[in-house]
Amino acid sequence: MLNMLADEKPEPSLSEMARSAAHGEDSPYFAGWRAYDEDPYHPIVNPSGVIQMGLAENQVSFDLLEEYLREHQDCGGGFRQNIVFQDYHGLRSFRMAMASFMEQIRGGRARFDPDRIVLTAGATAANELLTFILANPGDALLVPTPYYPGFDRDLRWRTGVNIVPVICDSSTGFQVTAGALQAAYEEAAAAGMRVCGVLITNPSNPVGTTVERAVLEDILDFVARNSIHLISDEIYSGSVFALPDMVSVAELVDERGDDGMAGRVHIVYSLSKDLGIPGFRVGVVYSYNDAVVAAARRMSSFTRVSSQTQRTLAAVLSDTAFAARYIRANRDRLRERHDHVVAGLARAGVGCMRSNAGLFVWVDMREMLDEATVEGELRLWRRVMAETKLNVSPGSSCYCSEPGWFRVCFANMSLEILDVALRRMSCFMERWNSARQ
């Protein structure tokens, strides 16, 4: 007989994974997003609403893509073959177009083999996939701080793998040092964790800088010495708008030739940032290790790219002339936007880390802290949020070891809205400075 008394029924159990908080959504990074969702800025309807500066999206160049698609209408051939195409190798034409695009972004300084490209639904899935493939539950990935808050979910939640931070600070411009790598390695070992690899983001999110060549060489040497893996998330590789040029691990692998290192190097990419199409869910796992490519391809069954999207983008990206124009224009526009923001902030009396890439600036408000702690930073953050209604991301949500840094996105809005944001920041700083006097 069924027990109809609802009060007596115990909660039907879900898995521990479902009940855990390892999805990371309780972080301040996401709290700011919620504040925006509840009170979003609109120039006419809600001019005092929250301006979203916590979302690293690229909206400065979408018109180029839109125009291209309008001018190159889909002529309809191959519709039926396309809708049934579910081969986890992915459309060959699309993989070739991706390989070519990745080469163009790197100025032809590295070669990519289309048969090493595995498609996933976004970089979120690509990072998780590589973690499942390279690490056992309980193992550790060494990740330089500050890092993208989403990694907590992508690398740890369902995989059971740990992140051990590689502490970087402003004294080196947040570049990784050999000493920091070693310290992290030892920390993991002391905690009884087997280190399976290092995961870097190049260019960096949230700092917006490219990894220096010498640092990259150090990282590769460290990885080789310890027989572990290197995952290089190069999702912002097309967003390098100023010198120095980005040096990709792909270049170093090509340079070092067949020294046995290649089997340990894996690259993650996505079109979400460079092309501004996060909705299309296009991610790539690129590995120099055949066994990893094979495993990734099989595992991509859980997270494939829509054949409709593959076909559309294959047409766009295989037009190398367009791709070259796009890359150039995108860089120019990002540089303009970046310079505009840096100048606006400087006029307001706020400094940033010098950066050459990404869709954000790494703002230095250390001097404004009441105390140099995470709590002090969060107090300042809440105040900035409340008074300026700008959703910026506190460095502590990115695990930055130095309190007082904030990531401020600048490419996800129109110039007009950006100027509103800069004015608000300016007013805030005026009030702040006069209160100090």
Added chain:
Amino acid sequence: MAGKPELLSRMAAGDGHGENSSYFDGWKAYDENPFDLHHNRGGVIQMGLAENQLSLDLIEEWSKAHPEASICTVEGASQFKRIANFQDYHGLPEFRQAMAQFMGQVRGWKATFDPDRVVMSGGATGAQETLAFCLANPGEAFLVPTPYYPGFDRDCCWRSGIKLLPIECHSSNDFRLTKEALVTAYERARSDGIIVKGILITNPSNPLGTTTDRATLAMLATFATEHRVHLICDEIYAGSVFAKPEFVSIAEVIEHDVPGADRDLIHIAYSLSKDFGLPGFRVGIVYSFNDAVVACARKMSSFGLVSSQTQHFLAKMLGDEEFMAMFLRESAARLAARNERFTAGLREVGIGCLRSNAGLFSWMDLRGMLRGGEKTAEAELELWRVIVRKVKLNVSPGTSFHCREPGWFRVCHANMDDETMEVALDRIRVFVRQHQRQQAKAQRWAAKGQLHLSLQRHAGIASQYHALSSPMAALLSPRSPLVHAAS
């Protein structure tokens, strides 16, 4: 650069991906020599892929008539920016709305669906995995009736670490799931110390092509509630029912038949890959009546969202109620015609199939063709290898579906045109007639040499068995598939 397996995780280095199963061997044979009506009539015909290609023309026509559904056309371009930028894991509201409406429409409006419970996943593959991650811990189990889709072993178990335990079903009652079988499986698991967290059914069934009746669904909902286990219903073929009895969804049953069922235990997995023939679009849906599962599955959907370009297209198409009604009707009619033609063709040579009213395949009974009447998995695989290599049809052996009765084969027939199907039927007829002739011949020879033979296990087919293992076998035609199969 070759890869050393020890550099990889246990998960990656193991074979939880399931590709070492015989299910995939046939695909390899097809890949090496694919049939083509015009260029390679001697090739392997793919009958191992459950796809609906009978009504793609309807979708293509709709797509051409609705350029606004594509953001790559002049009509749809104004939506490009909004759509390309939209990555919210709740999904486009219009997509969820259209999907919820469509799911109701497919079920003849006997159940309604809430758009806020529609969660995306990377195909049904992703939906099953997400539910496994949400509902069970590693080492815990779902019970699943046999025979079942081989992909479940990968989808439910590979990365989640959960187990699938069989609920044995038999041809004696057309493989219907009984309470006795369910209770037996449940209690065996418990006595083995395994925690059962859920029951996973596929309705309509793959590979059987039958729908689960209302009483069985009610029994399952009641059992789940009484034992506090989840009930996952994979309804991926809900729109591929072409004959009576009508499809009954678990959504309907908990609404009308078992209103006291605990809804927090009920979850539906769906996809557009089968009903619509859109496997390329990777549209999987997790629909749960449990709020916590909806919330968790939604967070996990970050790993397998549907492309917003595709969501936009489908929101328009699924939202076109008139077109949907026409499509469902027409698709069912075409599936019915195809099923009838195929099963009639088999009947001509005395081959029977399980009577089915749904799906994209037939569950073919070749038990009578097993060598020497040996009802073993080995005999089935032997017969299967002959069918793949000599008859050149990639059908799927029942053992790969964990069927406990050897001799059944799943044959997909909705993934080809009429002509190709006739070629396939012809090949089957030729093969079966040849087999029957060989059997008759072997019986005559065996009858002649009867005095020298000892007693057999299977009295009725003793002569056949002996024909193969006796010196008489050498006298069989060298072209006999049975000789090849034995070597």
